[in-house]
Amino acid sequence: MDIVTAKGLTKDFNGLRAVDAVDFEIQRGECFGFLGPNGAGKTTVMRGLYCFIEPTSGDVKVFDINVKDNPTLIKSRLGVMPQEENLDLELSVVENLVVYARY
Numbered sequence: 001m002d003i004v005t006a007k008g009l010t011k012d013f014n015g016l017r018a019v020d021a022v023d024f025e026i027q028r029g030e031c032f033g034f035l036g037p038n039g040a041g042k043t044t045v046m047r048g049l050y051c052f053i054e055p056t057s058g059d060v061k062v063f064d065i066n067v068k069d070n071p072t073l074i075k076s077r078l079g080v081m082p083q084e085e086n087l088d089l090e091l092s093v094v095e096n097l098v099v100y101a102r103y
Contacts, residue, residue: 001027001028002025002026002027002061002064003030003062003063004024004032004049004061004062005059005061005064006022006023006024006025006045006058006059007058007059008022008023008058009021009055009058009060011041011044011045012056018041019041019045019048019055020041021058022045022058048060048067049062049067051067051074055067055068062074063077075102
């Protein structure tokens with residue numbers, strides 16, 4: 001069973017193509033990683049997978065659920081660990097925890 005499937009995943013930002021028609025599958029139990037230089041689109045792909053940003057085009061499914069159709073359900077089943085400390089200094093500790101829990 002595929003846990004993640006991406007076909008033609010593309011993401012544009014203000015005329016800049018950050019991800020260009022990427023295809024891949026991640027099967028249940030498989031260890032999978034993205035390798036590439038800075039600016040290759042790794043983070044953009046991951047943000048699309050955990051429904052932080054919507055793909056410009058392509059078909060992306062996580063747990064056989066399309067990321068455009070039901071992002072809330074996907075988010076409820078994923079755990080995300082940010083690469084860097086991104087706490088919002090204007091929020092309390094509890095408010096920051098709530099924000100990360102919603103991711």
